[in-house]
Each structure stands twice: as structure tokens, then as C-alpha cells.
Amino acid sequence: MNIVGQIIAGGFGDLLIRQKSNEQLELGELLVTDDINQYTIFQIYDLKYGSQIAKESLEMMSGMNLEGYGESLDFLDPNLRTYILARARSVVTIRKTNAHTPKTLPSFFAHLRKITKEDLSFIQKPAYPLYLGNIRSGSKLMPIDIFLDGQNVFSHHILLAATTGRGKSNLLKTLLWSALDQPYCANLVFDPHDEYYGRNELVLKDHPKSRELLEYYSPEPPAGTKTLKINLSILKPWHFEGAIEFSDAQKDLMYTFYNNFHLEWIENLIISQDEGEFYRKETINVVKRKLMRLLSISVAEDEITCNSIFDQTAGATITDDIIRSLDQSKTVIIDTSALSSAIEILVSSIITTELFSKYKKYRKDGTLNTKPIINIVLEEAPRVIGKEVLQKGPNVFSSIAREGRKFNIGLTAITQLPSLIPKEILANLNTKIIMGIEMQQEREAIISSAAQDLTSDDRNIASLDKGEAIISSTFTKFAIPIKVPFFDDFAKTQIKNNPKEKKAFTGIKF
Ligand SMILES: Nc1ncnc2c1ncn2[C@@H]1O[C@H](COP(=O)(O)OP(=O)(O)O)[C@@H](O)[C@H]1O
Ligand SMILES: [Mg+2]
Incomplete structure (x- = not known):
């Protein structure tokens, strides 16, 4: 057994370890102590120097050395009197292959x-596996794949937080790839950077099962994918919550038109000239202008022209189609990259609202448990679940964060600024995937709402490299350090091992 250090002081959660000479302990590294019928895993969260020699003497010795009064400090035994100290906390105790809180x-x-592969054999693959990467000891990879319990993790929401460039999108590509062919879940991805389908690079379209299980909606769809068009008849007054602000009087007006004209409320509102019994002309003019600008609608001689993804004829079944695909455990990607932020939020709000009410209905009917768990991916999540928007009132995303799990719908909220999300919503996002975060305030927001006590992990989190993450979840026994694979390599290996099934040639040309 290779001893790398020894416990010399400290207390629970804060042990001081002396590093053995010529070993090199690392921030985040996992170490193990063996006991008679159990072993405990520790993680290093800080490193510092220790010395037996008084500070003044050290300063003088260094001075002599630097100024050339003697090359050698050999009169000290360097291994005995100066050394490195590591601070560590216990992570998990394993007794008979069961993990316990120490x-x-x-x-x-x-x-x-040092930790070995065998020490981690207590980690098992759950019934509904969700692959995220390998377990990591400091920056060293362990040959142990980490799978979370996808059913629980998805339905109880995920927060993925990191500074830009630390690998959030890469992680999500890996997660979506491994979830794509899992029948227990369906993924609905709102994609503001158009990076998950992979028009021009290797991403989800290259999954061996993409033909059956992936759907892509875009305002400019490549061959074989779907056009993102939303019929005006689908729009409801409540879809605008969170996307654009209307005063109470303006909302009343919209509901009045909706109640009177149902599917044609927008057209009627836009061409309406009259003052109504319950609303003033100014109000109708403001609402008209707001809607026309937002939805890019123009009017000439009572004829409406739609100039964007909103349409009078096309796109009448888009929400039903998407919900049907999700019911079949598919992954649906909505390319919102060409849309303005307000429209992008409106589109996500429309689809999510319809989906949520459908799943509420499934629960009422008693058919919910025949449906997959839906995972809704939101990039730059504070735009819809941030303090600022929620101050103006709840929206469908905050409702899902609060009660979605009852209806098997979960969010994966991605952000570089978790501090913008209200505390009570952060607390509801039960799995936190934390990647490198530079700003103290952002680390603080996530540490204070994590499932495990991560207070001593502040430095670890600040120093996480690209692709390195810590998973803290109510569904894991401890905060797991992982390394996410580089997606390109991961996908290529997957494709090599599971090539696309070649369809037998039938002689019929489609
Ligand atoms: N696990 C990883 N291994 C190697 N490179 C990575 C890894 N994760 C991300 N990268 C690279 O780092 C860069 C930023 O990653 P990205 O996922 O776009 O970050 P983010 O979405 O957080 O801004 C990309 O060029 C990506 O290829
Ligand atoms: Mg990204």
C-alpha cells in the first residue's frame, strides 16, 4: 500500500494531513483511510506549507540562499522539517459496499x-442511467463511469452553473446524447446558440438513433427537419407572461378578445378600430402596437401579413406535434438562434405551457406513469427564472420549478449567474452540476443552496478546469467530482461502437 500522507490534526470536516515527501497531493484529490471493517474517502480542499523552523530563520536562510552565501540548505533535513500540509474533509464511508455519511x-x-478503482466499486449503475462522465480525483481520471439516477434527477430539476467557456455546452451535449435513446425520458431543448443539433458539426444529429428519436425545429430547417412556424391561433394571452410586459388593463383587453374570438383573437384585436365597452381606445392601440411589433405583423386594409415565425396558416399543430414526440421519448430541439430574446422566451413559454397543461391532464386521467419524464433544457435560465422577471409575477418555468416533479416535468437550468435565481427556486433545483466558477458571489449562491455541505469546496470550485465538475444532488450520497469527456471524442467512440443500423434496400424510392 502506497502511503501518501498522515492525519496529524484537525477535526470533523477539517483534517490536517502531512504530505509524505516526494508525493504530490493535489487540490480535489481523493484519499482513503482503511479501518477494520470500513474505509473512508477524503477530499483535499486546501494545501499549504508547514515548517518546524521559525519564520525569521526561514527568511534569513532564504536570503542567504538567494544572495549567494551558500548554495545548500542541506543542514536541514528538508523532508523532516519543511513539508506540505493538506486540509481535507471526509466524503463518504463505505461499509460492506454501502455508502454512509461519515x-x-x-x-x-x-x-x-491514494484512491483506487476498487474503492469506488460501491458506485453502481442505477436503473435509469444518465451518463455524465468519469469520477475524478483532483485532475486524475478514474476508470469509473458516473451515472445518475435519471428518473429522479430529471424530474427534480438540474442546475448547471459555470463561467463561460468551462464546458457547460459540452456537458449538455454528452448528457443529451446519452439520454437520447433512453425510453424513460424525453428532452425538450430550447437552443439559442443552435449548437445541439449540429448542422455543420458532429452533435446529436449524428447519434445512431437520431433518425427515429431526434426532432429539430428551425426557422431555417435543413433537409429532413421541421420548420419552426407557430400559428397565431395557438397563442393565448397567458403565454406572454415572462416574455413581454402588459399592464393589467392591457391584459384585461387581451383576455376580452380571447374570450370573444377564441382562436382568432389576435387577428381581431389587430384589425379592431373600435373602442369597446370595457376598454379605451388608447389601450387597444398600445396592445395592438406591442403585439404587431413583437410578432412582426403588419396590416394593410384589414389584411394581416405575418413576417416571422408566427403565421396565419402554417404551424397550427406544432405544439401537439412536439408533445406527441415527447410522449414517444424523443428529443426535440428548437433552434431559437435567429429569434430576438423576447420571441425566444415567448416560443419557449408557448410550448412549455401547452406541455405542462397536457401533463397535468395526464395526471388527472391517471395516465401519467405511462409517460416519460420530460426534461426541459433552458440556456441562460435567469431570463425566465431570474429574480428580475419573477418579481413581475410567476411564469410557467417558475411553476415547473416549484411543482413540475408532481407531473414528471423537470428543468435543466443552465447559467453562469446562479445568484440571479431566487434562493427558493435554487433550492428546488435538486441536482447541481457545478463547473469552474470564477466569481465568488456566484460560487456562494450555489454553495449555499447545494444538497451537500460544500463550504470548504470554494477553492476547489474556483480551480475547476474545463470539463471538470462537482455533482451535488439529493440523489447522490456525496458530492461527486467528475470529468466530462470531450464530446467529439465521446461521440466518435459511441458511433464506432453502435453504428447506425443500415436499412435493407427495399427497391422503393421515397
Ligand atoms: N470536457 C472537455 N474536454 C475538453 N475540452 C472541453 C471540454 N469541455 C469543453 N471543452 C472545450 O472548451 C470550450 C468551451 O466549452 P463550452 O462547452 O462551449 O463552454 P460553455 O458552454 O460553458 O461556455 C469548447 O471549445 C470545448 O470544446
Ligand atoms: Mg455554452
């Missing part, structure tokens, strides 16, 4: 060794 201190002077 409740005892290791014995004084206990030896620590």
Missing part, C-alpha cells in the same frame, strides 16, 4: 493512501 473521525496518525 460520522466518526479516523484514528489519530491514520495513514492515507
Whole structure:
């Protein structure tokens, strides 16, 4: 057994370890102490120097060395009197292959060794696996794949937080790829950077099962994919919550038109000239202008022209089609990259609202448990679940964060600014995938709402490299350090191992 250090002081959650000379302990590294019928895994969260020699003497010795009064500091035994100290906390205790929260201190002077693959064999693949990467000890990869319990994790929401460039999108590509052919879940992805389908690069369209299980809606669809068009008849007054602000009087007006004209409320409102019994001319003019501008609608001689993804004829079944695909466990990507932020939020709000009410109905009918779990992916999530928008009132996304799990609908909220999300919503996002976060305030927001105590992990989180993450979840026994694979390599290996099934030639040309 290779001893790398020894416990010399500290207390629960804050052990001091002396590093053995010529070993090199690393921030985030996992170490193990063995006991008679159990072993405990520790993680290093800080490193510092220790010395037996007084500070003044050290300064003088260094001065002599630097200024050339003697090359060698050999009169000290460097290994005995100066050394490195690591601070660590216990992560998990394993007794008979069962993981427990550590409740005892290791014995004084206990030896620590590096973690091995066998030490992690208690980690098992759950019934509904969701692959995220490999377990990691510091920056060293362990040959153990990490699968979360997808059914629980998806339905109880995920927060994915990191500074730009640390690998959020790469992680999501990996997650979506591995979830694509899993019948227990369906993914609805609102994609403002058009990066998950892969028009020009290897992404989800290259999945061996993409033909059956992937759908892509875009205002400019490549061959074989679908046009993103939304019929005006689909729009309802409540879809605008969170996307664009209307005063109470303006909302009343919209509901009045909706109640009177149903599917044609927008057309009627836009061409309406008259003052109504319950509303003033100014109000109708403002609402008209707002709607026309937002939806890019123009009017000439009572004829409406739609100039954007909203349409008078096309796109009447889009929400039904998407919900049907999700019911079949498919992944649906909506390319919103060409849309303005307000329209993008409106589109996500329309689809999500319809989906949510359908799943509420499934629950009422008692058919919910025959449906897959729906995972809704939101990039730049504070735009819809941030403090600022929610101050103006709840919207469908905040309702899902609060009660979606009852209806098997979960969010994957992606952000570089978790502090913009209200605390109570952060607390509802039960799995946090934390990647490198530079800003203290952002680390603080996530640490204070995590399922495990991560207070000592502040430095670890700040120093996470591209692709490195910590998963803290109510569904994991401890905060798991992982390394996400580089998506290109991961996908290529997957394709090599599971090539697309070649269809036998039938002689019929489609
Ligand atoms: N696990 C990883 N291994 C290697 N490179 C990675 C990894 N994750 C991300 N990268 C690279 O880092 C860059 C930024 O990653 P990206 O996922 O776009 O970050 P984010 O979405 O957080 O801004 C990309 O060029 C990507 O290829
Ligand atoms: Mg990104």
C-alpha cells in the first residue's frame, strides 16, 4: 500500500494531513483511510506549507540562499522539517459496499493512501442511467463511469452553473446524447446558440438513433427537419407572461378578445378600430402596437401579413406535434438562434405551457406513469427564472420549478449567474452540476443552496478546469467530482461502437 500522507490534526470536516515527501497531493484529490471493517474517502480542499523552523530563520536562510552565501540548505533535513500540509474533509464511508455519511473521525496518525478503482466499486449503475462522465480525483481520471439516477434527477430539476467557456455546452451535449435513446425520458431543448443539433458539426444529429428519436425545429430547417412556424391561433394571452410586459388593463383587453374570438383573437384585436365597452381606445392601440411589433405583423386594409415565425396558416399543430414526440421519448430541439430574446422566451413559454397543461391532464386521467419524464433544457435560465422577471409575477418555468416533479416535468437550468435565481427556486433545483466558477458571489449562491455541505469546496470550485465538475444532488450520497469527456471524442467512440443500423434496400424510392 502506497502511503501518501498522515492525519496529524484537525477535526470533523477539517483534517490536517502531512504530505509524505516526494508525493504530490493535489487540490480535489481523493484519499482513503482503511479501518477494520470500513474505509473512508477524503477530499483535499486546501494545501499549504508547514515548517518546524521559525519564520525569521526561514527568511534569513532564504536570503542567504538567494544572495549567494551558500548554495545548500542541506543542514536541514528538508523532508523532516519543511513539508506540505493538506486540509481535507471526509466524503463518504463505505461499509460492506454501502455508502454512509461519515460520522466518526479516523484514528489519530491514520495513514492515507491514494484512491483506487476498487474503492469506488460501491458506485453502481442505477436503473435509469444518465451518463455524465468519469469520477475524478483532483485532475486524475478514474476508470469509473458516473451515472445518475435519471428518473429522479430529471424530474427534480438540474442546475448547471459555470463561467463561460468551462464546458457547460459540452456537458449538455454528452448528457443529451446519452439520454437520447433512453425510453424513460424525453428532452425538450430550447437552443439559442443552435449548437445541439449540429448542422455543420458532429452533435446529436449524428447519434445512431437520431433518425427515429431526434426532432429539430428551425426557422431555417435543413433537409429532413421541421420548420419552426407557430400559428397565431395557438397563442393565448397567458403565454406572454415572462416574455413581454402588459399592464393589467392591457391584459384585461387581451383576455376580452380571447374570450370573444377564441382562436382568432389576435387577428381581431389587430384589425379592431373600435373602442369597446370595457376598454379605451388608447389601450387597444398600445396592445395592438406591442403585439404587431413583437410578432412582426403588419396590416394593410384589414389584411394581416405575418413576417416571422408566427403565421396565419402554417404551424397550427406544432405544439401537439412536439408533445406527441415527447410522449414517444424523443428529443426535440428548437433552434431559437435567429429569434430576438423576447420571441425566444415567448416560443419557449408557448410550448412549455401547452406541455405542462397536457401533463397535468395526464395526471388527472391517471395516465401519467405511462409517460416519460420530460426534461426541459433552458440556456441562460435567469431570463425566465431570474429574480428580475419573477418579481413581475410567476411564469410557467417558475411553476415547473416549484411543482413540475408532481407531473414528471423537470428543468435543466443552465447559467453562469446562479445568484440571479431566487434562493427558493435554487433550492428546488435538486441536482447541481457545478463547473469552474470564477466569481465568488456566484460560487456562494450555489454553495449555499447545494444538497451537500460544500463550504470548504470554494477553492476547489474556483480551480475547476474545463470539463471538470462537482455533482451535488439529493440523489447522490456525496458530492461527486467528475470529468466530462470531450464530446467529439465521446461521440466518435459511441458511433464506432453502435453504428447506425443500415436499412435493407427495399427497391422503393421515397
Ligand atoms: N470536457 C472537455 N474536454 C475538453 N475540452 C472541453 C471540454 N469541455 C469543453 N471543452 C472545450 O472548451 C470550450 C468551451 O466549452 P463550452 O462547452 O462551449 O463552454 P460553455 O458552454 O460553458 O461556455 C469548447 O471549445 C470545448 O470544446
Ligand atoms: Mg455554452
